[in-house]
Amino acid sequence: MTRTRGEGKVTFNYPQPPEKGKAIGEWLTTQAEGYTETFYLLAHADDGVIWGRLSGGKLVTAPVSPALNDETLQNARLFSKGIEIYLWRDGDGNFQARSIKDGEGNARQYFDEAQILWGTHSEPTQGGFTLMSDGAQGLRHSVPIEVKAHGRGRPLRLKLRHYLDEDDKGFVRVAYSRLVDLTAND
Template sequence: MIQGLCQDISTENIFHKNDNTLIDWLEKSAEEYKLNYLLAHAEDGVIWGRFDRNKLTTAEQVFYQPNFDVNFPKLRLQTLQQCRIFGEQGEILLWRTDRGWKSRLVQNNSNVEHIKEVQILWGTQKEKGKNGQDGEKDGFTLLSDGSQGLKHAVPLTVISSYFNQEKKKLYRPVHLVINHYINYDEYTGIGQIFLSRLVSLELKKVNDEKAYS
């Protein structure tokens, strides 16, 4: 099953300490496999990104000091631990090993059973800049969560009507869709998840009856 769903992707064009080769590799991969979003985990934080016309934009390029009270990390080889670029068509996972970078591709396969999971992401309100600048810019929306004010910038346009206008009733409209692939033991018939991938980001309005399904 795994062989029919996954394939290795060459990372030979990603050169040590050369961030431009990383960006070039990501943009070419996203173009080839029709992928839309980036979610990376680095030593200094989480990085969101999006691909528009085969060009990558990350959150720190859109929201930054002094206009916005944020300090999002930059996508750098030096601090990157793993990175996923994903969309409806598939996902590429890039990760650091002791021997360099490894990568694998997962594409849609109707012959492999999967379970859809929807994870609710932080963000109960849209943030503004220090001087009232719009928190919706270049396909990103700057969000904060509850009284703690945890902030991130998702690569989606989230209009105000998606939030609950009653501050005491917190609602998080941005959801991350994940597919979990199942394999069944040929002797026992017991199924287990053997692989998961990111699929898409979606929005659910506060009054949508399906928002909690």
């Protein structure tokens, strides 16, 4: 696992979450308006994992993924190298939202971590997605990038950034984390 440390400016915002019954994809797309960088979506729902990509102002999800809807969604992260929009359900079943943006705001220490995602075999699918499978369990997920996996190792990496806080006694802890990038080591 590769880790890098750094310090940079960061802003935390808490946008108004979507109302019940509103299309989640539309809400996420609206939150990303004005940014030109590539965004990826990683969402967890009652019926599975949903990967997606924001392309040309339109959120595209994998053809083999469950639908992105407010009834089954537990959380969603729309992320890029500069910002993450995070949507989750609280204990009462209501949506809450937070965004973390790098490059402006208060200085904060952080460290980056590359986590290995499962998937030793790849199969290209529609729209630039790749269906990844691993082992005999039949577990699969369809990522929004092209991956060439040949059964040796797990090439997918999910880059996380962990922001640190120091308490009044000098103890440092991870206060917030966000997704930064999705890559493949072909």
